[in-house]
Amino acid sequence: METAEIRRRFTAHFEKNGHTVVPSASLLLDDPNLLFVNAGMVPFKPYFLGQETPQWNRATSVQKCVRTLDIEEVGKTTRHGTFFQMCGNFSFGDYFKEGAIRFAWTLITGSVEEGGLGFDPEKIWVTVLPSDTEAKELWHEVAGMPYERIQERGLEDNYWNMGVPGPGGPCSEIYIDRGPEFGPDGGPNADEDRFLEIWNLVFMQESLSQVRSKADFDVEGPLPAKNIDTGMGLERVAYLLQGKQNMYEIDEVFPVIEKAAELSGRTYGENHVDDVRFRVVADHVRSALMLINDGVTPGNEGRGYVLRRLLRRAVRSMRLLGYEGHALAELMPVSRDRMKASYPEVESGWERISRVAFAEEDAFRKTLAAGTQIFDNAADQVKAGGGTTLAGAQAFALHDTYGFPIDLTLEMASEAGLSVDEEGFRSLMAEQRARAKADAKAKKGQHADTHLYRAVLDEHGATDWLAYSTLETESTALALLAGGEPVQALTAGQVGEVVLDRTPFYAESGGQVADAGTLTFDGGSLEVLDVQRPVRGLVVHQVRVVEGELTQDAVVHAAVDPSWRTGARQAHSGTHVVHAALREVLGPTALQAGSYNRPGYLRLDFGWTQALTPEQVKDIENVSNEALRADLPVSWQYMSLPEAKDWGAIALFGETYDESQVRVVEIGGPWSRELCGGTHVDHSSQVGTVVLTSESSVGSGNRRVEALTGVEGFRYLAKERDVVAELTGILKTQPDDLVGRVGDLVERLRGAEKELERVRVAQLLASAGDIARGAAKVGTVNVVAHRADGASGGDVRTLATDVRNRLPQGEAGVVVVVGVADGKVALVAATNDEARSRGVKAGDLVKVLAPVLGGKGGGKPDMAQGGGTEVGKVDEALALVATEVGKAVGA
Template structure:
């Protein structure tokens, strides 16, 4: 049974049982505890935590998940993936243990013809929590599982929580018996390689307190409602139903291994070490694909670092298997082919994904080249010191600082006749992991307490009326101050007002919140400086009481600052036009990666791997302003999500949309996007749009900035006045200014070069006179000079080389230094005869660096460096003298 069919059977089974199908959320969610979604229940956490009321009592989903705690272990075991699909069914106060158990059992054991998986009942074992007699009774007496196929296990195995204070409860796990050829008899307690867990049914009934680990926390008491959270591993069920030995040989991953065999010339199932590398390639290719699909790009921190590490492990593994050229394009392409039937959005985003992957491989190829050079230096040093072991510290520095994989370091060491001090390397790796884990735990925190808002979310959701009006009559249904609900607030207090209806826009979709005020008939006023959403349904109006006293239940008028709203509308609508212009100029893969707009200003992040040219920026600005000039109507329509997508509306796959969405259309096919923001009525109301420029904000992501409306006009006025002033200074029309300025810059560069050449020539011409300052210290001739201020490194190095040659007939040391302005450059040159006596330039420049607040390095005969403290120049020269003495 193909994986895509397994997915469909699961969803259809629960839809027929009355569950609402919920699409997978993005792998990237705004959660303080998670880099990526790592479990099927994560998108439903607000419901389980009581922060939001679900729109359904039961739901089913197949959630994309990524777990990266043990990346180094991938491929060693044959049942774990970094990316996996978690099929789940959920009950929010509806059915409980019996319902969850019977739903799972009927799907697993139901016949193929009836839509089930057709697994023989005798192949299945179940576990329950130690004292969960209710679950045990259901399995034994209502489902009919034999007693000898039910095992009770402790808290570490069969009690679930999120790892932080919140919902928790006992669970029941379902295992599949692979047969005696895979291990010993005796059920999951005896052997979890033979008995594979395929489904976990969590009976969420309690609330846990503080604590660490899986079994060292306090149970505080029962939850108000009993909930069900289950998870069935699609990949695990797939390898069992497809009759293969492990998750890497299923229809989704084996094609990637086949492609890797073609690229490398190696064979899968030939030896264990190579098999691990093939599995790493297959697993990471799919995970990297899905992360890039959801907008992650390679970087040196957080999510981007994980992606970079995965992609580079693919390249490394392929090289160790024998690959000679680039591999990511092909490998991730095959992963895309296997995953597209379940995730059709891959096809729409493939060119962007491919471009990011190829660029990362090219960058890593350069890293490998640099790493090989650094390795060569370390190996040469070790051999020169008569060592056969390369220090673990050097190997760790290559791995951690320069991104050079340890496997390649070991391989190159063997080729050079060296071994790695692996114990020292592992020790430093363990220390780094401990630091990272401690940092992760420090950042981990309990979920924000939103219970103060819960009654309002359930009973008084805010009605937003701001699309049609700038003022509206409201009732103050609640007041929150200092995190606590209060009945009133007086002048000077900072408050959050909750209204039954409001025209003030709450920050979302990149648009900043409205500014405004809330006033009562008796003159009480709150100046609103921010509006935020809670639970997607409640507007919190944040501000300061500037007059009178507010009380819960009072009637009030909410007023939007009209000037602020007008500027915000202009900028937000301009953002849509710039997005459309970007796609017209750069292609359809230049999609949104984030935005921010406020009155008069916008910034727009988009996925693109190259710097834009001046001509591309000009085209984007021109197309945007042409759209403004055409005075297109800005039409907004509400429609079902699938209908909106079918009509061509742009949707971000990292966003969660409801069943009914708001579509903003400008100029027919020119721009059509899902958007909940506020907009002008016609494009001409935006006014001029001035593109300020663009820059990189991360690997594969660029940012464009622009002004709109009066801010754009003011910017253009300033630019015009500047051009007029320059035209006056140069006595030339403004159209000729670029050529005039370029010519002047060329003349200036030529003059600077000529001056530099003259200074260098003068330094060298006076070289012979400097020899008179040389003196003998012991049996070494020493020449130390403080050169004229402003002398640069290039000239210092040339003079040092010249003077060293003049003193090459004896043991000699030349030390030169100068106050270069912002830096203090210095060079030490040592003759071969002095090197033979043990004098090394690299050691001497370190002494100089200590005195001038800098550092340096180089070869024994020539080294250089720079510092920042010119007051230490004489001390630096004296340090050389002292060392030679």
């Protein structure tokens, strides 16, 4: 039974039993505690925590998940995988233990012909918490399970909590007996390789006040409503039903291994080392496919770094298998074709997915070419010195200079029989990050702990948010906060937070900054500094008290700065216009990956792997302004998320949307149709103008355009006009002739600089004869040690070579020239054949002299060079030349 069919049967079974089928959430669900969705219940957490009211009493889903803690273990065992799918059914105060057990049992033991999974009931074992006699009896009564196949396990295995105060409860796990060839008999308590867990049923029935560990917590009391949360591992069920040994051999994964074997000429199953690499390739290619599909692009931080690591480990594993070609172009289409049955979007979005992945492989191939030799040299030096540890500084240099991530260095070091000073590396990384962030503004962190805001929401209810309909309201101050604590008053000069019963202020979201404005009351006023939504439904205003004292329950007049709002609307609508123009000029795969807009300014990040040409930038700007001139209508309406997608609305990657109601903003009908909660103009002409000011890279596979709108755009153009006017005045020309005139001046300047350089070099070389005639004798060797002020590296090398050629033919000659320019020292040593035959080598001389000059250097016996910064020690270094030559020739 194929994996997609198991998936279909799971959701069909629960839909038939009154559950709403909820589509998988994005892997990038907005949760500050998670890098990726790592469990099937994560999208439902707000319901279980009581933060939100569920839309249904019963739900079922097959959730995409990524776990990254065990990346290094992938392939080494057959249990660790990065991407996986978790099938789940959920009850919110509806059915409880009896229902969960009955639904699970009828699905796994139901006949294949009737839509079940067809497992043999005699091979099923379950575990329960010793104190959960209710679950034990239900398994016996509902499923007919004999007591000897119902085993008890402690809190570590059979109690679930979230690691924080909140819901908890016992759980019951379902195991399948794989047979005696996999281990001893005796159920899960005897062996978990033979008895494989496939499903966990969680019975949320208790409220926990303190959680110290998985098995150490305080129970506050029963939950007001009991819930069910279950998770069935789709890949595990698939390899059991497909008769395979592990998840790497199922129909959605193994074809990639087969292709990798074909490309490499190696055979899967012949040896453990190669098998690990094959499994790494199969897992990481599939995981990367799904991450890119959900909007992740490779980078050096967070999610982007995980994706980069997965892609690069896959590519490198293929190289270790002996395949030197472009691996992802061969392997990723295989994974796409296997996954599209369950996720058709990987096929429709293939152009963008492939562009991102293939560009990353190209970049990594360059990294490998540059860094592998450096690593090999460093490893050889460590071994030659009898060491076993690569220094943290060397690992840091590989990362900082050659782009080698530390995990790659660790892998290569392990393969070379070495360890790495990870503590030293991380210390240097921390120092670098501290320097980089020293001048950065503190991130907004007021809303990290949301308990206080939830208490306000529970007490007063949701804020009546009126930003779409008005700029002013009469409101009541429901709660005042300062320093993370409730207060009764805010006084003059104090910065705090205010929660109003209603507000016209736009709270920062969707890339649009918060409104500016004021709160005024009898006897005082406050400046609104920021507006946020720390929890859904609650709007919080950060304020500074300008005068007076604001007390709780005071009536205030809330007023948005109308000029600010106008500029913000222009910028946000301008962002949609630029996004549509991008897709018109570059194609439909140029999708927004992030945005930021404030009054008069916008920036838009989008997935693209190469710099835009000047013509493309010009075309995007032209298309944008043509749309403004067309005075396109701007409108919005609400609909369900599935309706919006069917309608062709574009959703931002990684954003979380309410399934039942989303806001779709249109500009010119289908020309621009996006999910958006921002404020907008009524007609495109009200944006005023769009002036693109820059186009740049913001990481591998991502580009950024920045633009000005409205008055700010006109001011920018006016400033450019003034610059043109000033230049035309200086150059006595017309604006249309300005570019040609400046080009002529630049060419003349370049010509003059070349002539000056030619004269300078000629003068330098003219002195070579006099310098050669001033050679001193050290034994039978003619020695020149010369200081050349004003000469840089290339000049010094040219002069040393010319002087060497002018020394007497047939006699040994050594030339050392030290140039001093711009506070730096350039050192060159040159020897002829006769000097080298007497044992004088240029490289040896430079190795002695360069440290005196505060630098280093080296080279070949006939020519070597170095540098330094100790200008004051040039004469000291030159004085050593005769001494070193004398040592070499015994004079």
